[in-house]
Amino acid sequence: MKFGIVVFPGTWSEKDTHHAVSGVLGHDAEYVWHGDEKIDQYDAIVLPGGFSYGDFLRCGAIARFSPVMEAVIAFAERGGPVIGICNGFQVLCESGLLPGVLMRNDHLEFRCIWTDLRIENDSTMFTSTATKGQTLHIPMSHGEGNYQADDSTIERLEGNGQIVFRYADAAGNVTPEINPNGSINNIAGIVNERGNVMGMMPHPEKACEKLIGGDDGNIIFSSMIDNIVASLA
């Protein structure tokens, strides 16, 4: 299978993502330039982290209008798997592929720390090799990751099992104290209703080898790969 990794001007996690899915997990990956309009050749699309177009106006607000995003929206509507990480999550929300917004962290500071993410739904294509209640040790690095949506949207997401990850302690306890950015219900990642588009603030590609502090991020990419390879067979 082949990943397409979208590169906007200002993206900086594309090489890290490439290293994780290709260098570590051994699958094909190519960069997709923000001006490209054809992405049918890929089996999954990654919108990586960074500051697309400098994140002027609002995070992801300009990226959403790029030619490649039209193609990504069409790809997602056909059921193609899309994962948005950090800035990619912001772009997915801006472009309407996922509900809600990512606001400034409630403490108003950028935060780079290791987080523990409790798996809330292990039946998605992004978490199928994990177990519900398990925690993944994955770093985050953002100033605007405070996920918010209106009450009815949150209710719907919770009811449908669309909350994929919550910030927790290492033992899996979800508490206000462990919440690193003010996200409602400690939400760290969500999936769309159809289950093919996921956004998460922490960076699974930065947790791809034990040497750099842990490899739990591979669980997410491996889940995607397993499901996609099975569907292609």
Add this chain to the structure above:
Amino acid sequence: MTVSQETLDEIALSRSEYETIIDRLGREPNPLELGLFGALWSEHCGYKHTKALLRTLPSSSDLLLVAPGAENAGVIDLGDGLAVAFKIESHNHPSAIEPFEGAATGVGGIIRDIFAMGARPIALLNSLRFGQPDDARTRYLLNGVIGGISSYGNCIGIPDVGGEIFFSDTYKGNPLVNAMCVGLIEDGKMASASAKEPGDLLILVGADTGRDGIHGASGLASRSFEEQAEMRSAVQVGNPFLEKVLIEACIESLDLPGVVGLQDCGAAGITSAAIEMAERSGMGLKLVIDDVPRREEGMTPYQVMLSESQERMLLAVTPGMEAPVFELFEKWDLDATVIGEFEMGENVRIYDQGEEVSSTPVITLTDAPEYKFIGTKPEWLTKLQNVDLSKTPMPSESPEELLLKMLAAPNIASRFPIYRQYDYHVQTNTVVEPGGDAAVLRLKGSKRGIAVSTDCNGRICYLDPEVGTVIAVAEACRNLSVTGATPLALTDGLNFGNPETADVQFQLTESIAGMSRAAEAFDIPIVSGNASMYNQSMDVDIFPTPIIGSLGLLEDVEKHSTVEFKSEGDAIVLLGTDSTWDAIEGIAGSEYLELIHGKVEGQPSIDLDLEIRTQAVCREAVEAGLVASGHDVSDGGIAVAIAESAIIGGLGAVIDDSLSDRWDAAMFGESQSRILLSVSSDNVSAVEALATASNVPMKVIGTVGGDSLTFGDSLSIPLADADDSWKNGFTRATSD
């Protein structure tokens, strides 16, 4: 003589320097030319007060691929087809008046120096100094500087992996903001900041040129702080997004056959960048100012030449091969414009609206005057050194209280509240994160890794600039050695007061002598550097602060050591000394002496030979896999080192020896050449054998374990209390 004193002051040239210009040109310079001289003869560009001294620094090494001063940064061979460029640079004065943008553009500037070498930036460090944090203005500066570094660094995708922050009254009016960048060069793809042939085109890429930052080099960096209050417009404004795109485009452009040179456009803007390129190429240069894209209308040639607008680079391109260059930069939505060409001859010829407005020999402009000085030791210093430290009164606190107080001190408490605002994971190479003695990075595709650190204790340098700088080098190397890395090279950020005073001249001379002595003893070169003078406020010079950036190599990055205790029952070993506790001489210039007694006094000392042997034994032990943890004993002495290894590891410590009568010096003395290890009991004799073989003293001083810190029968505190003081001390000290 037509030039007014006011004009000379504006560009920070002295009357006698003006006379020299007339002598060299054989005529009076016109206003534009005067601006060029002011910029190029500033300390920042021309190193007029430090050039003679800097020449004495050791700069040779078999591993040196680019010598210091030859290009934008020195380059060291790492083997496996890899090389690193690294350099430290100051942005003190801009940060004093506009902390956010000052710090941000400091980061931006040093990054450009590195990718100008064709190196992909892989790490940032920053070394900061402020006044005491209970002061409102200091907090404003602190928050601004950290915010600026965070904002610029995070946006650009380069991990910020280390550095230091230190508070002392001496920096109150004049904070220090030094940024270091490390870049990786693969497959010998090194760039040079020069043209190849006459006719090569000079192409300006990146941002448009505006009126910001005019007189940054000659103005801000060349005068004392009181004069700067109204100079905020001389601080540049950064755009990290633009710089990120510029990095990608410039590195990509080096693969184009026509691109022969790449140069950073930093201090003194196009003036310094283009003219230094001409000098390096041994050619003349024709510059057409009309062609420089402007941010605003009505800019004079003087303003265009001296603007320090950020995020601009210069390329030298073979004529006829520029089309693909334009295409590439257009892909990245960046402007690229031909603004001149290199030519035979020795003059820089500047054209404005079709007319030649200046023609000046390159060498006349770049060969700044050199000031030599022989400092004599001031009497006040001898007095400070000769203070009898044994007369220092005992503290009023108990040993337990004082340990908690020291752990919570702004200079000692955990820096996590700061570095959690910096992205230190991006690029996925960070093996040892900030918070240790040095950061360790792996090099993808190689077994090897590098360790990087910065160090300088201004108090110690104040008390003895020669010995203090030796200690700065020793500590910067020790920080590497405790991780297992072998020091390979150094970069220096000289931060000093007013070089026109006898005291500062003495400090500079002594400090450089110390740096030479130490670098020669370690047998490593100083590959790059930066000089910042006139760091003073209210006519008081800062402590001399020669910040040392160090870079070391790990042959096998998997075999590295970290600070925290790992296992119950491991032996705690002190390397470099045979006594657990320090003696009274150790409190000279210590954190304890300033924090508790408000004094900076005593005679610092170091046995350089012992230092080098101790570090070597530590590296051998780490490489042999004998070491569970390793930590440099420095600020706060052995008590703080033990507490830090215990807190981070979440394991207590039982130290065998009880404290002596001078328990303050015993715990908090900062005698050099000590390394704290923890070693599994099976490995103690092997470490002992290594130490004995190199004639390095060592002592098993205790055991890892339990949930308290116990020093013989003198002191016992719950680890949780130490943890609370150390982890929350910084936030408590910087908030109300």
